[in-house]
Amino acid sequence: MLKILDIYGRMVAAGFWRDYAMDFGKDAAVFAAFKRTAERPTARIEKRPALRGKQGMWALFGEAGQVLKRGHDLAGVLSPLERRLLKVVED
Numbered sequence: 001m002l003k004i005l006d007i008y009g010r011m012v013a014a015g016f017w018r019d020y021a022m023d024f025g026k027d028a029a030v031f032a033a034f035k036r037t038a039e040r041p042t043a044r045i046e047k048r049p050a051l052r053g054k055q056g057m058w059a060l061f062g063e064a065g066q067v068l069k070r071g072h073d074l075a076g077v078l079s080p081l082e083r084r085l086l087k088v089v090e091d
């Protein structure tokens with residue numbers, strides 16, 4: 001959870017996100033980040049322990065619900081969000 005909150009804080013500081021929601025269900029735990037509260041989530045991170053032995057229990061979903069990344073390691077699943085924070089610096 002610390003990695004998720006770390007990336008959330010950096011995305012808020014960069015101006016990409018403003019709000020979040022968490023849902024802890026029987027089958028999955030979901031963290032959703034929003035640009036505006038009234039809209040669909042910009043990104044959704046799910047943890048489904050039942051998929052641990054198959055595709056990996058972590059999944060990153062985009063705004064339209066498409067799967068952006070799945071995996072066994074949270075840091076690897078969060079890598080597309082990390083890339084959005086990179087800035088090219090020109091001399």
